[in-house]
Amino acid sequence: MATFKEFRNKVKPNWCPGCGDFSVLAAMQRAFANQGLEPEDVVLVSGIGCSGRISGYLNSYGFHGIHGRALPIAQGLKLANRDLTVVAAGGDGDGFAIGMSHTIHAIRRNVDLTYIVMDNQVYGLTKGQTSPRSEMGFKTKSTPKGSIESSIAPLEMALTAGAGFVAQGFSSDLKQLTRLIEAGLTHKGFSLINVFSPCVTYNKINTYDWFKENLVNLDKEEGYNPSNRMMAMQKLMESDGLVTGLIYQNKERKSYEELIPGFDETPLAKQDLRLDRSAFEELVAEFA
Amino acid sequence: MVKQLSWKVGGQQGEGIDSTGEIFSTALNRLGYHLYGYRHFSSRIKGGHSNTKIRISIRPIRAVSDDLDVLVAFDQETIDLNAHELHSGGVILADAKFKPNLPEGVTARLFSVPFTKIAQGVGLAQMKNMVAVGASSAILGLPLQSFQGVIEEKFARKGQQVVDKNMQAIQEGADYIHAETGGPLEGLQLEPSDGKKRLYMIGNDAIALGAIAAGARLMAAYPITPSSEIMEYLIKRLSSFGGTVVQTEDEIAAISMVLGANYGGVRALTASAGPGLSLMTEAIGLSGMTETPAVIVDTQRGGPSTGLPTKQEQSDLNAMVYSTHGEIPKIVIAPSTAEECFYDTIQAFNLADKYQCPVIILSDLALSLGKQTVEPLDYDRIEIDRGKLITDSEGLKELENSELFKRYERTEDGISPRVQPGVKNGLHHVTGVEHDETGRPSENAVNRKKMVEKRLRKLAQGIDFKDPIYLDDRHEEPDLLIVGINSTRGVIQEGLERLEKEGMKVNHLHLRQLLPFPTEAVRPHVEKASKVIVVENNATGQLTDMIKLHVGMGEKIFHVGKYDGNPFLPSEVYNQCKELLVHGHV
Ligand SMILES: Cc1ncc(C[n+]2csc(CCOP(=O)(O)OP(=O)(O)O)c2C)c(N)n1
Ligand code: SF4
Numbered sequence A: 001m002a003t004f005k006e007f008r009n010k011v012k013p014n015w016c017p018g019c020g021d022f023s024v025l026a027a028m029q030r031a032f033a034n035q036g037l038e039p040e041d042v043v044l045v046s047g048i049g050c051s052g053r054i055s056g057y058l059n060s061y062g063f064h065g066i067h068g069r070a071l072p073i074a075q076g077l078k079l080a081n082r083d084l085t086v087v088a089a090g091g092d093g094d095g096f097a098i099g100m101s102h103t104i105h106a107i108r109r110n111v112d113l114t115y116i117v118m119d120n121q122v123y124g125l126t127k128g129q130t131s132p133r134s135e136m137g138f139k140t141k142s143t144p145k146g147s148i149e150s151s152i153a154p155l156e157m158a159l160t161a162g163a164g165f166v167a168q169g170f171s172s173d174l175k176q177l178t179r180l181i182e183a184g185l186t187h188k189g190f191s192l193i194n195v196f197s198p199c200v201t202y203n204k205i206n207t208y209d210w211f212k213e214n215l216v217n218l219d220k221e222e223g224y225n226p227s228n229r230m231m232a233m234q235k236l237m238e239s240d241g242l243v244t245g246l247i248y249q250n251k252e253r254k255s256y257e258e259l260i261p262g263f264d265e266t267p268l269a270k271q272d273l274r275l276d277r278s279a280f281e282e283l284v285a286e287f288a
Numbered sequence B: 001m002v003k004q005l006s007w008k009v010g011g012q013q014g015e016g017i018d019s020t021g022e023i024f025s026t027a028l029n030r031l032g033y034h035l036y037g038y039r040h041f042s043s044r045i046k047g048g049h050s051n052t053k054i055r056i057s058i059r060p061i062r063a064v065s066d067d068l069d070v071l072v073a074f075d076q077e078t079i080d081l082n083a084h085e086l087h088s089g090g091v092i093l094a095d096a097k098f099k100p101n102l103p104e105g106v107t108a109r110l111f112s113v114p115f116t117k118i119a120q121g122v123g124l125a126q127m128k129n130m131v132a133v134g135a136s137s138a139i140l141g142l143p144l145q146s147f148q149g150v151i152e153e154k155f156a157r158k159g160q161q162v163v164d165k166n167m168q169a170i171q172e173g174a175d176y177i178h179a180e181t182g183g184p185l186e187g188l189q190l191e192p193s194d195g196k197k198r199l200y201m202i203g204n205d206a207i208a209l210g211a212i213a214a215g216a217r218l219m220a221a222y223p224i225t226p227s228s229e230i231m232e233y234l235i236k237r238l239s240s241f242g243g244t245v246v247q248t249e250d251e252i253a254a255i256s257m258v259l260g261a262n263y264g265g266v267r268a269l270t271a272s273a274g275p276g277l278s279l280m281t282e283a284i285g286l287s288g289m290t291e292t293p294a295v296i297v298d299t300q301r302g303g304p305s306t307g308l309p310t311k312q313e314q315s316d317l318n319a320m321v322y323s324t325h326g327e328i329p330k331i332v333i334a335p336s337t338a339e340e341c342f343y344d345t346i347q348a349f350n351l352a353d354k355y356q357c358p359v360i361i362l363s364d365l366a367l368s369l370g371k372q373t374v375e376p377l378d379y380d381r382i383e384i385d386r387g388k389l390i391t392d393s394e395g396l397k398e399l400e401n402s403e404l405f406k407r408y409e410r411t412e413d414g415i416s417p418r419v420q421p422g423v424k425n426g427l428h429h430v431t432g433v434e435h436d437e438t439g440r441p442s443e444n445a446v447n448r449k450k451m452v453e454k455r456l457r458k459l460a461q462g463i464d465f466k467d468p469i470y471l472d473d474r475h476e477e478p479d480l481l482i483v484g485i486n487s488t489r490g491v492i493q494e495g496l497e498r499l500e501k502e503g504m505k506v507n508h509l510h511l512r513q514l515l516p517f518p519t520e521a522v523r524p525h526v527e528k529a530s531k532v533i534v535v536e537n538n539a540t541g542q543l544t545d546m547i548k549l550h551v552g553m554g555e556k557i558f559h560v561g562k563y564d565g566n567p568f569l570p571s572e573v574y575n576q577c578k579e580l581l582v583h584g585h586v
């Protein structure tokens, strides 16, 4: 069985020292190892951004695609080979701006994969522009007088889209984040894990200290019931989304793969492609 | 008796025009006639004039005709809009219910047949279609029993009584005409056919069937005219082979899923038309950069923007050849018959796996939706070649110390071994960022140059595509070479025959591979012709320019374009070519 070290490679991340993304990488490595996975079982599909670089830092299969499209690539991959553990990851711009439509439809579709958003409320790679997660008034290069658009509430959005698994982590709490990723991996269907992963270079508002002051840990909330969708919604609205932990899980909802008529247990990628003669002749007969 | 004729049925869209044409043509196909059916439809679902024109012949044909022999009309609008196509010996069969009248100047014979009344007498007004089928058969002298099997298959679910009633409607339609005319009409009676078994299908069905035969098991697509039939066919059929179709949120998702699936080791495809292809452009570049196979169908329609969604055009050539930023290896092939749609789709998957790059199957509306006779498809011609794909760890070197597999190894032919994820000792990284042989990002200038050259090397020596051109090479020193692409194959053939009858020497070349451009295959045929005319459904001469660019000799290459949304007619090809030959200009 692989240890978390076997999910490390020798590439030195080009993230700034202190970037929240380091912890996301470490949590993933631990979660894969804890789940008894081998590097070749895992494919990390990532988007474009500082966060998107993560697929190059993990010792597993990795696909670093184009901006905003990690989810459709990951879904195509999972449908091709349902034996693989497919994880998609990317930034808040990747998932909630250019790729927002894919995020909503991936939630609706419910292919069995885990999606980790490294949410730093800013565009890191392009050097500090506003993101759909930036607060109103947030000053950046692209909003010198402060953002005049409201911030999106991704988890409430996910709940209304019918998500079966919604969680939120924070880069400073490696233990909780690892546990949440593991829970996502074992959930049958689409799991969304938003992670507050501070950008120490371009976001001087939502800093580690700011999150420590403002976040509420649901693990410690007595009486919080993550299988209650109404409660989840209420909690998110009350706290302005500033919570961590497992927010909502519906264990009953069937995954897309389970619902496809006639979809085989054997992955498509391992099936024989040849048609036999009689099957071919039957198909052709329709046009005679 | 005649060797060929054209029959058209028209009425309000949604009124059963399609099924009338369907039943009539299925029976004719089974009798052994060659058919070509073209639907005229608008973007509306219900209402609006719609018609289906079917060409019937005892020899192969693949074009609509200039004129019309029989027009079946369910409303006066059909007569008003189409009667001018009828030649003087032509016939209109119109429902007596709407009191049809002949427009001024039309000399065709009008039969006012009580379609609806006869159908009501049999039991149901909707069966007026069947009455029309029977009346048509009587005019052409077709045996009515040829409809028995077709009607049984179509209505078996609804019980024997329904089958019998439909047959009765056909019979009574025929009887009515016989009583009026005393038998088949002189000049409209068809010569008997050879009775051979053939298929009758649209290009889109042939592409979809080809995809299944090639082993494709996943399709991701977003509906659009005129490509949706590919998706609809696969939705019906793929699940019996363990596969599935995903209707995505947009075409960007569709192509991205196709990349993910192909990366995962499954043959997957998407299909769309111009607007969708425009959205896919960035991901097509990702396919080229990451060397991930992808098969993409573009069924061209009238552009630009939403353009003419239900009309014929060939104006995506430049976009398919040149679009996507940067420089990638890409293949564009262009079948010109439904039969080629089938075999070329199989080849497309082999090419995608072999060269690890995007392969675009270019079609056009007339080819995708036009229904044509196809010789029986040959199971033994189905070949599957997955190229350098590795599906298990046998023979792979043990990877130590987080070392990676050289997925992008710089080989002599530029093509690297490709391991599908899940395989032990095959770990590697895939990225659209420039990368080294293991797939790790690299901005190193020496590596960059080598990787660009490696990718381009894959197609530099030409590709392994069986027939880059179709050729009707009749003369060593032709006065004229006519060049076309996609659906114009049949219409050029007919134009050519008329020119030849007048003593002109004409050859015909149809381009089936557009990228890489098959310069060596095309050049000698341009060289030996006095003049070259490129017939294409666009205004700017996209194919004309490509030929000039690659082959040269631009001074003798001329463009004949049509961009009003309709396919070329044989007379248009004939007239324009003759004009050029006689007067020196088009
Ligand atoms: C189609 C396209 N548009 C724009 C870009 C430029 N771009 C790269 S990353 C990025 C935003 C990154 O922000 P985010 O997704 O939040 O990731 P982060 O860098 O913050 O981790 C942009 C706009 C691109 N690569 N592709
Ligand atoms: S710019 Fe921000 S997000 Fe990017 S690496 Fe630096 S700290 Fe991380």
Ligand SMILES: [Mg+2]
Pocket: A049, A091, A092, A093, A118, A119, A120, A121, A122, A123, A124, A131
């Ligand atoms: Mg960001």
